[in-house]
Amino acid sequence: MSKFDFAPMPDAAGFFGEYGGQIIPPELKKIMDDINDAYEEIRQTPGFQNELAQLFADYVxxxxxxxxxxxxxxxxxxxxxxxxxxxxxxxxAHKINHCLGEALLAKHMGKTKVIAETGAGQHGVALATACALVGIPCEIHMGQVDIEKEHPNVTKMKILGCKLVPVTRGTATLKDAVDSAFEEYLKDPVNYIYAIGSVVGPHPFPKMVRDFQxxxxxxxxxxxxxxxxxxxxxxxxxxxxxxxxxxxxxxxxxxxxxxxxxxxxxxxxxxxxxxxxxxxxxxxxxxxxxxxxxxxxxxxxxxxxxxxxxxxxxxxxxxxxxxxxxxxxxxxxxxxxxxxxxxxxxxxxxxxxxxxxxxxxxxxxxxxxxxxxxxxxxxxxxxxxxxxxxxxxxxxxxxx
CATH class of the missing domain: 3.40.50.1100 (Rossmann fold)
Structure with a gap:
């Protein structure tokens, strides 16, 4: 079968062509690079691969x-x-695929809290589930409009033990939830990890979430x-x-x-x-x-x-x-x-x-x-x- 040929996606700096990268404060660059290094190290180990494969089969x-x-x-x-x-x-939903990977990575890195945003609540429920499984505190930021619209998922997140933070600024939807969650993450990026819910954000998250999915x-x-x-x-x-x-x-x-x-x-x-x-x-x-x-x-x-x-x-x-x-x-x-x-x-x-x-x-x-x-x-x-x-x-x- 005929094939396309692509340059590395992403390159070493986290770019897909001209897109991606790390448009972040200088003090966050080392934090993101540490996450990338930990991810590249752990993803190659048989222990991590076997644990994730077993969870995919027996848990998901x-x-x-x-x-x-x-x-x-x-x-x-x-x-x-x-x-x-x-x-x-x-x-x-598909969200559990990368949430398990991110929770295991957080555990491996010794993080004390996992922070994330959610829109429809599927990422929030999946991450709260994964954090309950590995025993890490979880905090989810969600727009007030989406909280009212997606009540079943809000209830599930609370049952699973995560801290739910309503976001009322702006349009009170997904973009505002991302802003709110990132501000909380910046309070202690050394001990917290921001588990981004899609193939977005600074490198290495677009790569990591894609790989898990x-x-x-x-x-x-x-x-x-x-x-x-x-x-x-x-x-x-x-x-x-x-x-x-x-x-x-x-x-x-x-x-x-x-x-x-x-x-x-x-x-x-x-x-x-x-x-x-x-x-x-x-x-x-x-x-x-x-x-x-x-x-x-x-x-x-x-x-x-x-x-x-x-x-x-x-x-x-x-x-x-x-x-x-x-x-x-x-x-x-x-x-x-x-x-x-x-x-x-x-x-x-x-x-x-x-x-x-x-x-x-x-x-x-x-x-x-x-x-x-x-x-x-x-x-x-x-x-x-x-x-x-x-x-x-x-x-x-x-x-x-």
Whole structure:
């Protein structure tokens, strides 16, 4: 099969092309370099690899299966749709994959507290779970808007023993939660570790989170070849910060015959200000310690953004996604709130699978595109999370 060739992603300084790096105060550079050194040291050891592999199998329930959505595919006509079932993982989403890795790293480094932000609450629940497992205190910062919207996950975090910090500044959503959590981290970066919830932030976090999440694509590639003796024609995943997408995409990047599509939220429409389509309408800029595509106001500040999915309303995006967009290796599309809700209800009622609103963006793209393709073509969707957290919100919104 024909292959793409890439420069190292990232390079030694943490850059993916011109994106990434460490745009941080000088006193934090040594801290970040220490984290990178510890990660590079620990990831090579059989002890760490075996412990993580055992937890993936016996705690998370990996490998997650691939399901042929045959009724949905038949209803749509055209390509066959398959789902990588990350929604079946312990805690209900892909987030547990990197949270276990980060918690084990924190334990290895002797950190006394793990701090993080969360949007939809999936990263918060997964990190609180991982910290309970390894016995490290956990503090999660969450926007007040998202706290009210994602009540089931808030309750789970409290049950798991983490300290939940409501964030009321700004838009009281994900970007503000990141700002708040980073300020707490700066109070004692030697003893605390900031467990970033996506492939964003200063080096080494985009690399680390991608590496821990890459098990998704590694499994999917092997599973698909064993079942179909071929690779999918298309793979797709939703993109906010972009961790589930990088987890799926990484194993397929060199395969020219595989079309890769990231799906962003166009919210109430690309023609409005109420969207989070960073790669579609943003431009290169700086946010949260990295260079990436950013949605900015005329004053150069991060733009207030919107998505019906709390985990996707972020004005930046992972630097590797930014690089892959510029290279043309990954195509980035967008889906509206309305299309997302339609996909959420369609998958629920046709296949009996309630997806997270985040994941429903990728499902919506597959629903849009499948009828335009041939019946022997195959679309693999990363179903990154389940919709338990969103069920009450959607029911209220639709009057169910």
């Amino acid at each position: 329930g990996r490998p997650s299966p691939i399901f042929h959505a045959s009724r949905l595919s038949e209803q749509l006509g055209g390509a066959q749709i398959y789902l990588k079932r990350e929604d079946l993982n312990h805690t209900g 890459s098990i998704i694509g590694t499994e999917a590639r092997q599973q698909f070849q064993e079942k179909h003796n071929q690779l999918p024609d298309y793979i797709t995943a939703c993109v906010g910060g972009g961790s589930n997408a990088m987890g799926m995409f990484t194993a397929f990047l060199e395969d020219k015959d595989v079309n890769i599509v990231g799906v962003e939220p166009s919210g109430k429409g690309l023609e409005t200000d109420e969207h989070s389509a960073t790669l579609t309408l943003g431009k290169p800029g700086e946010i949260h310690g990295m260079k990436c595509y950013v949605l900015e106001t005329e004053n150069g500040e991060p733009m207030p953004v919107h998505s019906i999915a709390s985990g996707l309303d972020y004005p930046g995006v992972g630097p590797q996604h930014s690089y892959l967009k510029d290279l043309g290796r990954v195509q980035y599309e967008s889906v509206t709130d309305e299309e997302c809700l339609n996909a959420f209800m369609t998958l629920s009622r046709v296949e009996g699978i309630i997806p997270a609103l985040e994941s429903a963006h990728a499902v919506a793209w597959a629903i849009r595109v499948a009828p335009t393709l041939e019946k022997d073509q195959k679309i693999l969707v990363n179903l990154s999370g389940r919709g338990d957290k969103d069920a009450d919100y959607v029911a209220d919104k639709l009057g169910l």
